[in-house]
Amino acid sequence: MKGLWVLAAISLYCVGGAESTGSARGCQAQPNCKECLKVPGCAWCWQQDFLKAGEPNERRCDTAEALKERNCEKGYVVNPLSRVEVLKNIDLRSDSENVVQLQPQSLHLKIRVGVPETFEVWFKRAEGYPIDLYYLMDLSFSMKDDLEKIKNLGEEILKALKMVTQKVRIGFGSFVDKVALPYVSQVKRKLANPCPSRMDSCQPAFSFHNVLRLTDDVADFTTRVSMQRISGNLDSPEAGFDAMVQAAVCQEAIGWNNVTRILVYTSDDTFHMAGDGRLAGIYQPNDGKCHLNADGYYDKATEYDYPSVGRLSRALAANNIQLIFAVTDKSVPSYQALSKLIPRSVVGVLEADSSNVVQLISEAYGNLSSTILLEHLSAPEGLNISYTSKCSNGVHTPWLRNGECSNVKINEQVNFTVKVTATSCLPGVETFVIKPQGIGEALKVTVETLCDCNCGEPEEHSPHCNGNGTLSCGICSCDEGRLGQRCKCEKHGDKDSVAAMEAQCRQTNESQLCSGQGSCECGACECRPRHRGQYCECDDGGCPRHNNQLCGGHGDCNCSVCDCHANYIGADCGCSVLKDKCMGRDGKECSRHGRCVCNQCVCYQGFFQDDCSELRAPCKTFLECALCSLSSEKPQGEQNCSRHCGSVKPQRADQNQNWDFPCQHTKVRFRVDPETEDGSIRVIYTDPPEPIDMTMVAVGSSISGIILIGLAIIIIYRLLLEVYYRREYHNFINEQKKSRWNVDPNPLFQEATTTVFNPMHITD
Template sequence: MVCNGAQTCEECVRTHPKCAWCSDPIFSGKRCSTDLHKEGCSVNYIEDPASNFTEIKSEELRDSVNPVQIVPQEVALRSRLRLKSTMNVKVRLSTDIPTDIYFLMDLSRSMQDILNTMKSTIKDIAVEMKTITNNLNIGFGAYVDKPVIPYIESNIRRYCKRPTCDFPYGFKNVLKLTNQETIFENSLGNVLISSSLDAPEGATDGLMQVIACKNEIGWRKKSRRFVILMTDARTHIALDGKLGGLEVPNDGKCHLNSSGYYDGSLSMDYPSLGQLHEALLQANIIPIFAIARPATGLADALRVYEEMIKTFFEGSTVARLEDSPRTIINLVKENFKKISAEVNMIDTSPQSVIMRYMTSCGRDGPMVETTECIGVAPGQTIEFSIDVYIHTCDEGIRNFTIKSVGLDDELLVNIDPICTCECQNNTITYSDHCSEGNGNLTCGICNCNEESFGEYCQCDATDIDEYDDRDECVGPGEKMACSGRGTCICGRCVCNTKNGVSRYSGEFCECDNLSCSPECENGICLCGVCSCHEGYTGPSCGCLSSACGVCERNNLTCNGNGVCECGRCECYGDYRGDMCQYCDVCDIWPECTEDIECIRCKAINSNQCEEKCKDLHDIGNRTLSKDLASCMDHHLNMVGLEPKQCDNKTDNCYFKYNISADEKQWYIVIGECAEVYAEVAVKKTIVIVVIASLVVCLLPLLIWRLVVYTYDNIEYRKFVKELNRTSCVVMEDNKLYNTPITSIKNPMFLSSKEEAETQ
């Protein structure tokens, strides 16, 4: 189906990467097919151009003054359209590579505190950075805004002048990149603050000059390049400078004068973010946006720069800038270390080429689709598997580059789409095969001259009616010649066209190749169906096939109950769930006792089950299994539903079975009775062993405890008996007993009776 409609070898090889052409002149089968051997074409006549991948330049990775950080450096790719070609690329960030860091600072008045801190901190920053890299150059530049109204006040010259303030400017290169921190410190000490009027500043103007003025800034070859942009406000962007038709587009060129100044007025407008993005990538410069607390609110400025980074600047970062010396040092150091440990792959491939990057980022585990690896150790090699799909025969673009953000090293990919056949170079003019010279023979078919037509140029174009044999143009099941979509000429259908495009194809014009939805951009419309190119799926081929991995489980797509559409399962019929694992109707199983006599008969493998099983639903051979566990697993993989589990017994053994459904038909999965019995026996044996072990361990303890209890009971009774005997003795009857009580009378005290007698 994917090869239908191709009339020439060139059309055939462009239609689908699996389509091949038979160039045998006497071949009578379908010339464009995915299996010409089955069609009967001799192998010597099969035109099936093969894709190939060749390394042109491949120096090994190395750390040196002239490092190699990507392998290979140049390749050639000759590929069929929409066929996946894979190349392996290695990237390693050199440990000895030179590093250039340029500080670009907003010097509007609100940045006074940050400037003072920078002046006192710059030497410490240089010292700290040299603990990370010993090949460091640092430089410093400043920007304010365009020195024209409405960006500055009209009377600004009156109060913004030396020695306290500089008149506004677009950009100033204060110090070219150098490894002498003393020179840097002295130059920074003379920098003054400036002023502007509106809240946004001209960061894009300053950044563009840092990029464009390579020699003036001092960027070194083969260096890692960073710009640390320090500001407290959002930036002007393109079209902010559109002032009553006075707009002059920013040309992206270097405009520094001999003193290192650019006033900004040469271009009334600002660079666009897209323009900056391309310039940064070409210059291999990575920006770090350090945002101080602005008067208009820190959150606003942070949000603006975060959006810029997310949309335009790969590999860059944004951080909050405080005015304490240690904070500035840590910001520079930590962000530099973070970015220096990232590999972020980018390419300049055209729209006709689709790229797919796979890597494990040097860690254990499978490869995943990503272009970015973070936390890369110094000197660690990262391997990428890159799939390349060429979609059109674009004659204008023949190469593109692949690289990691911030690296000079890149891989040059030369592409050569396979859009023609080798047999086209062996045309036989005025071939006898084409009705004695009425046409030229190319790739097995006749290209007729103006006076002839037909498969072999056998028809005279000057007398068409003579060859109107309509019976040969009526397809199976059709009543009209050429399906009503073409003209029958010389016994063959010539399909109608629309706007010069062959809308219909096929032997009888039965295929409508323009009726697919407009979204069928990643496939070919064949007979009203969007036939997807390799790597795409979905009814309109709008989804990458890799997105359907989330629909896979147990080697089944959507449990076999649906199709994967753009990473989501579209379920059949009554099935539902994210993996089509549920079915409300299908879950209504019969009772376990239904047809139990048949199930018992099948469980013991009896040959006399026909009568007992005559009413059982779908009890074919596929329902029986010698291994119950594997059969259950197989069933779950096929159907994706939880079956109803039942058990029962015969006279000799127990057996288990599952009642499940396939397309609403019940069927039974039965394990052999003996195996199930053995399983039960094993379980019983385990229980017996466990109980016996407990008895053996606990019996001595119980006996010992009984003996101790008996002995304690006897001794207690003896004690009680002795106690009772001693309690019956009267102590006063003992002749040897002396009472411990002594009575003493006070002579000074008389009782009331004695006192009366005395009187």
């Protein structure tokens, strides 16, 4: 079910994306079908009668929507759409016998040039994925104590890795340096025993030795490693690069399987690299090939220079090997710098006696395997490939050259979106692979560009080509001796016949063929609709427009020039010589405050409205004139107000008339009357109102305020008191209702007894 869902998702995503991209970009016309399809968004119409008179073949190239609007029938539109075909799509699974971590496994892309195509890739880190670990050890003399420790660690290393997977194999290799000066002494005694002291016994130096190919036999590992003896050399750097390249490329000798491949490199010093071999007279660059003899030794060490960092990185990446540098503290900075240049590599600090190597390998493997880096290999030129990552921790990356997710746990799935864009037509079907670094699984992608036109079989001696050419995709390929868009021109023997015919279609040597508005056929211009003339120089639709109408709707377009109707003038016939729309309310042209231009009033400064009958801000505009006029009546006032009034006529208001003065000022009141008999502006002014005694106003206001405040306080106090009395009375009534008088006799109360006797009557 998931496989079907993946196929549907990819198909919908890709086809939908191609259609939207093509229609949105528009199209730049091209002269033939193949070139047309190289432009994103373009389609080609090969219908024979599609072009109108004078239209060149380039007009066949346009967007599919535009071709349809121009009546190109559906069956004649060449517009191949990009699509993705899923060839192999096995679901992700962690079956120990058949692990699948990458989905899908094979795709075929059919893409248009310049149109991006996208598809999804899923990766799920499987539990129990098999591991091949090759232990590569520096056997220079300074690693003597480390060798003794490693001899007994084989079982512990396997035990640590089996906590991750039950399928583990381990191998062992060693390295020292090239057996040449100045790396290794050439003295016969030193060649046999390169130890610095005669009291020690060392094996002869070597560049690289494959001691034990990968095996799951722990006892065999322990036995073979225990047989190893330390060696020695003269300088500090070692031949680690030689060893790593040979361990990577010698697939059969090392015994690598298609599983997770780990190379553990242990050393207590730095490394030789490309160029160092010249010290020993070794100039030939490293070829990156396997050169192990029958005994497992690298026997071309003195013929080839040390590998470069790039050679080493490519060898490891090409063979899906993940690298763990286990080096002592003093060498860590050098190897950290190297690790940045080698993908899928980490650096761990090794104790002086390698006692922590098991823990180091376990931690380093965890760091390596939890980072998924998706990359492409062997991509052909002309393809741009980029990735977005949707990681399980919620991190989403933009389009990058690689897809990457970190801290991926076992059984966690991460998604990548891959975008492929062709920048040019590929010569055929090309193939590249997308794979996670350090993992053998890969997605095989085949790509073909949709640059070929399916226009049916070519028609030789086509009537459309006047029987003188082959019709293909709507275009005539003329026979020898024939020329023209439809092969109706006969070519004469001279080389310049084409140029000579084209010269007859140009007004000048610098002008375009047929003024760019037609095609040259046999020395004569065939003009497009709306164009005419010997050189198609007359455009009956190219006249100026007014109010978005050709010649303003008041003229006829004749060879890009407007012939105006009666009462209209101007290049675009937009100017009427009538004046009916300029008449003001007084029957005067523009109310005598403007001039009539093209039957519209152009108002003088300060006036507006269609008939220029109203002033703009009259009170502000003529205030200075009114002030000056009023001041001129006083002996010390300004006598000449022409500077402020200009042509305006100031006039004092007649006291007998009931004037309205809309313009009020503390020093003057006035009104502006623009509608005079002679069209001039009149300012009618008068004195301001008598000033008010502000002292009395202030005193009266203060007294009134005090009285009002006092009354307000008394009223508020009386209201509050009334509220208080009412509340107390209400409480009294409620308490009275609650009281109940007790009428029962009090048992503790005894009434007084009265005894009356007559003192006069005494009885014995």
